[in-house]
Amino acid sequence: MAEQTGGDPLFESHDPIFDRKELLHVGHVPDEDRIVGRDDEIQSVAAEVGAITRGDPPNNVMIYGKTGTGKSLISRHVATRAQDAAQGNDIDCGVLYVDCSEANTETRTTRQLALSLKEQTEYQQNIPLRGVGTMEYYQHIWGILEDCFDAVIVILDEIDKLDNSNILMQLSRAREARKTDAYIGVIGISNKVQYRETLDERIDSSFGHRELFFHPYDASQLREIMRNREDAFQPDVLEDGTIELCAALAAKKHGDARKAIEILKEAGELARRIGSETVSEDHIQQAQEVAEINRIEELTSGATVHAKLALYALASCIITGDRETYKTREVYERYVGICELVATDPITENGLYRQLKEQAFLGVIESEKTGGGRSQGSYLLHRLVTDPKHIVKAVRRDASLEDLPTYDRLRETSPSTGNRDIDLTSFS
Template sequence: MTNRGDIFETGEIFRDRKLVRVGHVPDLERVVGRDDEIDAIGSALAPAVRGGPPETTIVYGKTGTGKSLVTRCVCREATRRAENNDVMFAHAYIDCSDYGTETQVSRQMARDLHSTVKNSVDEQSIPRKGIGAADYRDIVWEMIDDANVDAFLVILDEIDKLDGDELLRSISRAQESGKADAFIGAICISNKIEYRERLSERVDSSLQDNELVFDPYDARQLEAILTRRRDAFAEGVLQDEVIPKTAALSAREHGDARKAIDMLYEAGRLAEMERAEHVTEAHVDAALEKAEINRFQKLVSGQPPHVKHILRALALLTEQTDRQQFRTAEVYDMYTNITDEVDTSPLSYDRVQRLLKEQAFLGVTESEHTGGGHKEGSYRVHRLLRSPEIVTKGLDRQ
């Protein structure tokens, strides 16, 4: 045996890593900074907890603002409370991005309901295929009747991925049409604010009574969210500035709790890989840089090699001068240096100019017309929207 040591040794950074992993759904008590939203969803479900009709609600907000989490947690709580009241409250949760078509979503609604109300309909009678969306819905209404459900709530997460509006219509009509003998409501969730208008065209006004918008988290809220998860780390490992710094950077960049938690986890992993004793601010900086490089890498991964040479030229210019903006001719010169170095023939000046415009359109660079000096007339200047280190490292990894 060589003395390579224990290859599964991980160091002493984490105590309970799942707390900082994506997908962990904390209890309602660990949800912080969303009191108003919790109250709003609570009051939409309040009638159902007493055997009345749940109010259909539409939840909007940017990604990572707690929409799915708050909805699921409040729903779990509502189920508990209904039980105490001797009310049969059932719900089905469907992430439409996993399914997409009306038929698949309706089938999933039947399956999820079945797993919560164990009743006479056995799972075999929910066929995998061969029947349509309306048939699956009929199975749902049947299960509701058989199980004596008083109130049924359907959570349609990522509803903008659903390909039609039949399901929503039938949910709003099931009860009045006498198909189901229970109060039925829906919570529709979307991170596309643009979807709002489309939704209002698609469904009748009965579905638009309640609309709830989740705002991005501010630094204080993110700090509270991260602090509740500090048990993920072993005692004394996290330096004091780490959480406030992660929160501040995340609030400035996006206000997304998922990304903030991820960044904290990444900082911990970097400390672990270095076999450091503490997670420090430097690890947070490194985690941020890593995330930015990843994002940049994804953004340019499908681009042809010459676009990458052009971006590298801009990065080199930015590093070598104290300016941010460069004229097309300067970029072109540097670009031809690079193509010489890698031994390819350069594209024409016009072509490069067009590719630069395209990159500005894609949000990789920014271009503008500038009035030059007296005799120069106007010309176009270009600049990178990220630091040259990020761009260079992202390009190196292609």
């Protein structure tokens, strides 16, 4: 390759490990032909919104699934294809995408919808950025739809972050209320499966919708996703078996495509840092360790203090005890003691149970129902999906919880060191 030194020897002209590193960037949206392993999901989403391409009313759909399972990617992909197909049938179909974790109020969301509609058309009216309310933005939206579109697909990503869901009712009733003749299909996306329970009944019934669940990727799908980006690396840099290992590790932990790709990238960075010419299985193992800590930190950083304490309680049971699984009651008892340590009022056992359920869905823990014998009835057993060390570290990142015992402190009271009577208050 031609050496482009830019004149300064301080900067390497040629990356020995990466060729097209951008393929591994977190924000990178892969081309259509690099999307693999989601054919059924693509079909299902297309079946819900597809009527638009034939000039018929679409269904609304909610997509649920854990993080990194392709929800955002597939929604945008299908919406764009529907738009193209509609165009082929002389139907003007718009696609609107809003990330509700940023536009987290109805005003922000409607403003963004109005502005992106304006951007896609010749609409002349000025849309003020501030000083006006939701109603005015809706007026612009209906106006533009009426003038320029036969149909529109609205993707509301991370919809559970919206502070109210009135927009769902507005969008689904727009035709009925004679605001516009355009067909509107909404794709809502959430990684909180409990989202529907939070919907107002009135909204839930007007926003009649199908629900789709995206499952975590298995090892062979992850392998294919990574194989499709092998050209991020220089030829022959990835040693045999590295992608397979990376896929196997990621599938075992979470089935998150974003994380799998991150591990691969991290392994490459590591190889480069230590001056290795190739990326080995050992680099993947190390990168996976780092990625796992990051993953747990990301997942827990958004959680409530009580969810963090619940996780910490379970982790501390595992570290100080001699089992891998604990009953809700056992976790709760530990949790109450820990609340005392950090001078926080505990929530109820049922509240804690709900927190654990939420964490199970996020993929930090696994909960399994077990028959407790005739007299006991059934109960839930919780286990950590990850190393308890990572949980302790991640939870202690919270400034209000940094006084909790460290992993090493907890280890000192584990059965292997002979101290079975754990008195957590002794740490305070």
